[in-house]
Every structure is written in structure tokens, then in C-alpha cells.
């Protein structure tokens with residue numbers, strides 16, 4: 001093969017392979033993201049017949065909700081097991097959604113293909129934010145809407161992620177995915193390619209019978225945590241015990257009446 005034509009090797013290839021394995025177990029958590037999907041769609045002001053891309057779509061909760069409203073929806077995700085579930089969800093719901101296996105950092109679409117580009121708690125996990133956002137803007141039409149839901153670093157999910165990073169730092173060169181929940185960082189990353197940036201805060205209430213059950217469930221379903229628990233079980237079981245104690249104490253701070261408060265940020269912007 002002509003060396004000039006070979007694609008640039010991805011420095012995060014191994015990391016993404018591990019992410020893919022971890023996220024394969026995410027599907028029970030669609031029960032929590034399903035109610036958030038219409039909120040993001042409303043925030044983005046999606047209209048019937050819009051061409052909508054759902055980046056890091058998981059089991060398709062955003063794309064399928066958009067399709068039910070009449071949009072021409074496409075979903076893309078790294079994890080084949082979740083896409084299988086997404087296709088089944090769309091088939092049972094009786095809507096046509098195109099699903100693609102792929103990477104937010106390398107979207108397999110032409111420039112200006114979509115009226116709306118969305119991501120619900122998804123594109124934040126791409127290790128190079130500047131590449132993911134450039135790709136999402138590239139495939140969006142001028143005048144089109146970009147909107148996403150993200151976790152602020154100072155609230156429950158952000159603090160949980162920081163706790164995990166204490167035990168297993170992200171690969172060198174990867175900023176915390178939770179920076180996408182900081183409106184100043186979001187503005188900086190969107191830069192001068194967009195106008196009319198609007199933020200909105202929302203709450204996901206998670207039914208939790210006890211912090212121990214919640215911790216056990218997250219260890220079985222949240223991709224990066226699954227990988228961390230695997231690593232610590234093999235090398236440092238005492239650190240795993242400590243992580244578990246800290247995770248339960250953190251959850252207790254946000255738990256009231258068997259509901260765990262997970263507040264998040266929604267962003268909307270128009271491509272110039």
C-alpha cells in the first residue's frame with residue numbers, strides 16, 4: 001500500500017478498544033437516559049423532517065425519540081453490542097433509524113450532512129475533545145443546531161469520575177470528560193464556529209435503594225468503572241475496597257428519599 005494513503009494511526013486506539021469492552025454492559029442504564037432524551041431534543045428544537053445525528057448513541061434513546069417525532073435520524077456509536085440493542089429498539093418501535101458503528105473522532109459522513117447534531121452523555125468520552133467537536137461541526141450544516149448533555153465536574157457524576165481518576169488516571173493527553181460540563185470550557189471549545197450558545201440545567205433522579213446497591217449496579221454497567229474495577233481486583237484489592245467506601249460516601253451526599261440527584265448541563269449552539 002502507498003504509505004501516503006494509509007490513515008494516520010490513532011494514538012488512543014487501545015484506549016478506545018477498552019472503552020468499547022466496558023460500554024458493552026451499559027444497556028440497563030438506558031432506563032435512566034430514556035427520560036432525558038426528549039429534554040435534549042426539545043432543547044435543540046428538533047423539527048419533524050430534520051436530519052438528526054445522535055453521536056455516541058448507545059442503545060439509540062435520542063435517535064429513536066427524534067425519529068418518533070418525524071426526524072430522519074442517524075445514530076453512531078463505538079460499541080457494537082449497544083448498536084445491536086439500538087437496532088432492536090428501533091425495529092420494535094416501528095421507526096427507521098440508520099445506525100453506524102464508528103468513532104466520534106472520525107465521523108463517516110460528508111460535510112454539512114445534518115440539520116441537528118446531538119450527543120447525550122456520549123461525545124464527552126472521545127479522548128480528544130478538539131477532534132470530536134471539529135467532527136461534529138464538520139458534519140453539521142451552516143445554520144444547523146448542535147446540542148449536548150454533559151456532567152458538571154463539581155456535581156455527583158463529575159465528582160465520581162474524579163474519584164475514579166484518582167485510582168486510574170486517564171491516558172496521558174486526555175482531559176477529563178467532565179470538563180464538557182463546565183460552560184466556560186464548552187464556550188472555548190465551540191469557539192468562533194458557532195453563535196447563540198445557550199445553557200440549561202436539568203436533573204436526572206436515579207432510584208436508589210441503598211448506596212451499596214447503587215455502587216454495585218454502577219460497577220456492572222458504567223464502562224470506565226468496569227475497566228477500573230477489573231484492574232484493581234487484579235492488582236490492588238485493598239485500593240478497590242477504599243474506592244468502594246469513597247464511592248458510597250459520595251453517593252450518600254446526593255441521596256434523599258431513595259433518589260440520587262444527578263444534575264447535568266445542556267448546551268445548544270448554532271453553527272455559523
Ligand SMILES: C[S@@+](CC[C@H](N)C(=O)[O-])C[C@H]1O[C@@H](n2cnc3c(N)ncnc32)[C@H](O)[C@@H]1O
Pocket residue numbers: 016019020023026029030033034055056057058059060061062076077078079082102103104105119120121122123125126127
Ligand atoms: C453514557 S453512554 C450514553 C449513551 C446514550 N447516548 C444514552 O444517552 O443512553 C456513553 C456512550 O458513548 C459511547 N462512546 C464512548 N466513546 C466513544 C467514541 N469515541 N465514539 C463514539 N461513541 C463512543 C459508548 O459506547 C456509550 O454508548
